[in-house]
Amino acid sequence: MKNINKNTVLMNLMRGRTFFVLLVLVIFFAAKSPAFLTVSSIISVMRHVALYGILGIGMTYVIITGGIDLSVGSVVGLTGMIAGGLIFQGLTILPLGITIYFNVPTIVVISLALGAIIGLINGFIITKFDVAPFIATLGMMNVARGLAMLRSNGATYQNIAGYEELGNTGFHKIGGSLGIIPNVVLIFAAIALIASVILKFTPLGWHIFSVGGNANASRLSGVKVQKVTTLVYMFSGVCAAVVGLITSAQLTAANPSSGDGWEMNAISAVVLGGTSMSGGVGTIGGTIIGAFVIGVINDGMIMIGVSEFWQKVIKGIIIVLAVIIDQFQAKLHARMALMQQSQEMNA
Numbered sequence: 001m002k003n004i005n006k007n008t009v010l011m012n013l014m015r016g017r018t019f020f021v022l023l024v025l026v027i028f029f030a031a032k033s034p035a036f037l038t039v040s041s042i043i044s045v046m047r048h049v050a051l052y053g054i055l056g057i058g059m060t061y062v063i064i065t066g067g068i069d070l071s072v073g074s075v076v077g078l079t080g081m082i083a084g085g086l087i088f089q090g091l092t093i094l095p096l097g098i099t100i101y102f103n104v105p106t107i108v109v110i111s112l113a114l115g116a117i118i119g120l121i122n123g124f125i126i127t128k129f130d131v132a133p134f135i136a137t138l139g140m141m142n143v144a145r146g147l148a149m150l151r152s153n154g155a156t157y158q159n160i161a162g163y164e165e166l167g168n169t170g171f172h173k174i175g176g177s178l179g180i181i182p183n184v185v186l187i188f189a190a191i192a193l194i195a196s197v198i199l200k201f202t203p204l205g206w207h208i209f210s211v212g213g214n215a216n217a218s219r220l221s222g223v224k225v226q227k228v229t230t231l232v233y234m235f236s237g238v239c240a241a242v243v244g245l246i247t248s249a250q251l252t253a254a255n256p257s258s259g260d261g262w263e264m265n266a267i268s269a270v271v272l273g274g275t276s277m278s279g280g281v282g283t284i285g286g287t288i289i290g291a292f293v294i295g296v297i298n299d300g301m302i303m304i305g306v307s308e309f310w311q312k313v314i315k316g317i318i319i320v321l322a323v324i325i326d327q328f329q330a331k332l333h334a335r336m337a338l339m340q341q342s343q344e345m346n347a
Helices: 002-015 017-032 039-064 072-089 104-128 133-152 171-175 183-201 203-213 215-220 225-251 262-272 284-303 308-346
Strands: 091-093 098-100
Touching (some): 017 284, 039 183, 039 262, 039 284, 072 104, 072 133, 072 225, 072 262, 104 133, 104 171, 104 225, 171 225, 183 225, 183 284, 203 215, 284 308
Antiparallel strands (some): 091 098
């Protein structure tokens, strides 16, 4: 009984580890830089947290199923370039010799559809050809980044504010604010709420956990494993497209390099939030806290003058430590289950 109590206390401490780390980081950076807790700094951190968080929410679904999506950073860049290109130069239909300019809502729909299609392709390759998610999405990462570069031969679309006479203005409002609250934070909150409700209270959510826990058993139980897997990759692609639109709208410019390396921020947020890389375990709330940790680390290190190279080293170490702790937590949970089962049998 004492061993079970000790393990229970240790398990509870580990579950709250990310919030504790966040608290320590805030105190540390606030002490190192008085400007860290100013209103402008907090808003800046919130913008970045929201971007990483949106990517992280899609990644949470994927990782719960036991997969991974390395293409999200490139999808951010590609969807931003597609949206920017449609505003800046429209869509030219060569056989007819005409150029069509779309309004902003239509451009948003096209961009989100592109993200969903990329996710669909990822899911199709993984489920139909039994390709490991790491390999499939690594390939798509390069394809999407290459297409983003090809869209403008590597150039940036500057000042994509649109043209009044063409009816495609207003794109910048996506990256604006409602009072002092950035729109990206509101979008993040809405996506987090919807994703959390789906994961906790719908059959799809239960199936996502089931697939990650044991895909073969889920299949025998009637769960459409291939369909569920494809849907989560589509959702991840849509989340990446949302971030691509917001990033371009905030800058009023589309750069093919946007989102470079952001897949690692998303994965870090998810793993720090307690989602198991083995699948079957995870929460949206945990990912949100993980996104705060990544956002605070990134902005905090910049504010105290840490080298960009050291930032990469530190974030890499954080990912490795998070995975190690995740594995330790999984083994502890399994040990507690065995001890509980043994006590019940002896009772």
